[in-house]
Amino acid sequence: MAQTNGRTNRRDIYLKLRHLVLTLELAPGAALSENELAASLGVSRTPVRESLILLAQEGLVQVFPKIGSFVSRVDPAQVADAQFLREAVELASLDDLPAVLDPAVVGELRANLDRQRRSDLGLEEFFDLDEAFHQGLMRLSGHGNVWTTVAAAKGHLDRARRLGLHENESPAVFVTQHREIFDAIMGGNVPLARTAMRTHLRAVFDDIERIRAHSPELFAADASTVPVRRNIVVWE
Amino acid sequence: MAQTNGRTNRRDIYLKLRHLVLTLELAPGAALSENELAASLGVSRTPVRESLILLAQEGLVQVFPKIGSFVSRVDPAQVADAQFLREAVELASLDDLPAVLDPAVVGELRANLDRQRRSDLGLEEFFDLDEAFHQGLMRLSGHGNVWTTVAAAKGHLDRARRLGLHENESPAVFVTQHREIFDAIMGGNVPLARTAMRTHLRAVFDDIERIRAHSPELFAADASTVPVRRNIVVWE
DNA sequence: ATACGGATGCTTGTATACAAGTACTTCGCG
DNA sequence: CGCGAAGTACTTGTATACAAGCATCCGTAT
Numbered sequence: 001m002a003q004t005n006g007r008t009n010r011r012d013i014y015l016k017l018r019h020l021v022l023t024l025e026l027a028p029g030a031a032l033s034e035n036e037l038a039a040s041l042g043v044s045r046t047p048v049r050e051s052l053i054l055l056a057q058e059g060l061v062q063v064f065p066k067i068g069s070f071v072s073r074v075d076p077a078q079v080a081d082a083q084f085l086r087e088a089v090e091l092a093s094l095d096d097l098p099a100v101l102d103p104a105v106v107g108e109l110r111a112n113l114d115r116q117r118r119s120d121l122g123l124e125e126f127f128d129l130d131e132a133f134h135q136g137l138m139r140l141s142g143h144g145n146v147w148t149t150v151a152a153a154k155g156h157l158d159r160a161r162r163l164g165l166h167e168n169e170s171p172a173v174f175v176t177q178h179r180e181i182f183d184a185i186m187g188g189n190v191p192l193a194r195t196a197m198r199t200h201l202r203a204v205f206d207d208i209e210r211i212r213a214h215s216p217e218l219f220a221a222d223a224s225t226v227p228v229r230r231n232i233v234v235w236e
Numbered sequence: 237m238a239q240t241n242g243r244t245n246r247r248d249i250y251l252k253l254r255h256l257v258l259t260l261e262l263a264p265g266a267a268l269s270e271n272e273l274a275a276s277l278g279v280s281r282t283p284v285r286e287s288l289i290l291l292a293q294e295g296l297v298q299v300f301p302k303i304g305s306f307v308s309r310v311d312p313a314q315v316a317d318a319q320f321l322r323e324a325v326e327l328a329s330l331d332d333l334p335a336v337l338d339p340a341v342v343g344e345l346r347a348n349l350d351r352q353r354r355s356d357l358g359l360e361e362f363f364d365l366d367e368a369f370h371q372g373l374m375r376l377s378g379h380g381n382v383w384t385t386v387a388a389a390k391g392h393l394d395r396a397r398r399l400g401l402h403e404n405e406s407p408a409v410f411v412t413q414h415r416e417i418f419d420a421i422m423g424g425n426v427p428l429a430r431t432a433m434r435t436h437l438r439a440v441f442d443d444i445e446r447i448r449a450h451s452p453e454l455f456a457a458d459a460s461t462v463p464v465r466r467n468i469v470v471w472e
Numbered sequence: 473a474t475a476c477g478g479a480t481g482c483t484t485g486t487a488t489a490c491a492a493g494t495a496c497t498t499c500g501c502g
Numbered sequence: 503c504g505c506g507a508a509g510t511a512c513t514t515g516t517a518t519a520c521a522a523g524c525a526t527c528c529g530t531a532t
Contacts, residue, residue, distance in 0.1 A: 006301040008485065010289075034514070044487040049514085053246075053286055054293055065242040066493045066514055081382045084332075085325060092324035146317045149389045244515065270484070280517040285484085302484055302523045 009043050014051035016041075021060045021071055022155060023124070024162050028218040032061065032069040060155045073220040074159050076208065082157035083205045086150050087198065089143075090134065094193050096141035097185065109136045109182060116175045126171045127162070133178055140185070157205075163215060164207040177203065245279050250287035252277075257296045257307055258394050259360070260402075264454040268297065268305040296391045309456040310395050312444065318390035319441045323434065325379075325386055326370065330429050332377035333421065345372045345418060352411045362407045363398070369414055376421070393441075399451060400443040413439065 017037075020026040038048045052069055055061040059078060063069045112133050116126065135147040165171060177200040184193035212219050253273075256262040274284045288305055291297040295314060299305045348369050352362065371383040401407060413436040420429035448455050 006485095008301060010485080033512085035512090045514095046486050046488090050286060050289055053290065057290055057293065063514075064494095065244060067495085068513055077381065081379065081385070084328070084379055085382050085385060088324045088328035089321060092320070092327070096320075143317065143320055145313065146321050149317070149321060149385070153385045242515095246515080269482085271482090281484095282516050282518090299484075303525085304483055 008047070010047040010050050013037075013041060013043065013047050014054055017051055017055060018058075018060065021055065022158050022162075024159060024166075026071050028071050028073045028159065030071045032071065034069065058152055058155055072156070074156050074163070074218055075220040076212065078156040079160050079205075079208060082150075082154035083201065085153055086157070087201050089146060089150055090137065090197055090201070091194055093138050093141045093143050093146075094185070094190055094197060096143065097190065098141065101140055101185075105136055105139050106186075109133065109140075112136065113175075113179055113182060116178060121171070121175075123162075123165055123171070126165075126174075127158075130171075130174070130178075137181070137185070160208050160211065161204055163211045163218065164204070173203070174200065244283070246283040246286050249273075249277060249279065249283050250290055253287050253291060254294075254296065257291065258391060258398075260395060260398050262307050264307050264309040264395065266307045268307065270305065294388055294391055308392070310392050310399070310454055311456040312448065314392040315396045315441075315444060318386075318393035319437065321389055322386050322393070323437050325382060326373065326433055326437070327430055329374050329377045329379050329382075330421070330426055330433060332379065333426065334377065337376055337421075341372055341375050342422075345369065345376075348372065349411075349415055349418060352414060357407070357411075359398075359401055359407070362401075362410075363394075366407075366410070366414075373417070373421070396444050396447065397440055399447045399454065400440070409439070410436065 017026070026032075032052065034045045034049050034052065037052075038045045041048065052061055052063060056063045056069075059075075060072055061069055062072050112129055115121075116129050116133070121129075131151070135144060135151075138144050138147045177196065180196045181193055181200060184190075184196050253262070262268075268288065270281045270285050270288065273288075274281045277284065288297055288299060292299045292305075295311075296308055297305055298308050348365055351357075352365050352369070357365075367387070371380060371387075374380050374383045413432065416432045417429055417436060420426075420432050
């Protein structure tokens, strides 16, 4: 999307940093330094800086000129916005399902669901499968590329979900809901699919306030939070 | 969104270039040069280049490493994607309208519609008012910020609309449709508002094939179009 | 006349140097 | 001991230099 052709350091670093932010390996609120990142990644500031600019446009990073760059704290307002967006898009996608479904995509979805049901499913595996599952549903109605836009907009929502599942037990309930959505689609019951989809998406969303009470420091305050530069060591 | 604070050359240039692309003053397919843009804007390559990277992520510009940068040709697939996205979001927003509407936003919308009805309405004025009108509708249901995401994704759609209105007579029919949507909302008739909104959005969309037949060189081919670098003048 | 090949000037990617500004530290003074 | 002010090290923004590669042009040979 961003780059049409060719592998560049910028693209690699952008994807790597984005993954680190979305998986919470780079914690919300963490201070980033173009120089430090460049040194640790073995490149110059240029590709790192350009990656941070892209992440800033996605809202995953905040850049304060002459002050510093920081991983964005999870903003409940942006979580709610992403929730509304994805719900609107995914429900509308269900209304656009064709009479006969693409058997290749259906096969992918079935295989995806099978892997979701494995007993040794790890959390990161689940998130990958979840992402592919929802994109697959969009592809069924020919709107697979719209998922790219939704995915780019739901960074805050994804991080909130990870916070919830980290302290939660297992994603088993979500796997069941995925199955219900899929079965409703295969049965040609669009209203049921819509209901199941809405229930599924809201189940994810409703945990957020509980998580916020548990880890308030990872969330943005009501007013725009002022970031704190990490301490500067003068000697040595 | 992209930048939290402070005015930088990059932000100014990014907004200026984005405006030039969306208004078709930079034609689809036009070759861009970081060096030329930097010289004509009186800055170095750095802010220009960083702006182009942002525009590339939005899909408005294509950057081919070691070859050149080009204003994206209007991609019918991306136009359709944006159409689906905005329709899904704006219709869902109507379903979320609160019982009592914010009088401040209602006043804005009314003033906006009055200006749309002026007889000397210019095309660029109309587009500005149209943008503000649709964002205002989203704000009525508390989803004003989601419009930012939609706006960022609909660059190809906006350019297609401008092509249509350039060769069309006047936006009068769209002004009427705006009025119908607004009246339905004020009357509390959500189903009517949904119908009017859908009609309105699709009226915009349905012109595209006609425009494409008229100006095919501004549209992307089915396969990924290979850009052509402009001629190089050696002597002189 | 035509085909082939090297030279040339453009392109973006990356690295680096300098500029402007912020916040912390630390030293000096009351 | 407390407080203030200057120093200092860090931050990002911008400009510039160099690297690598592609496309075109032009000359040459057939």
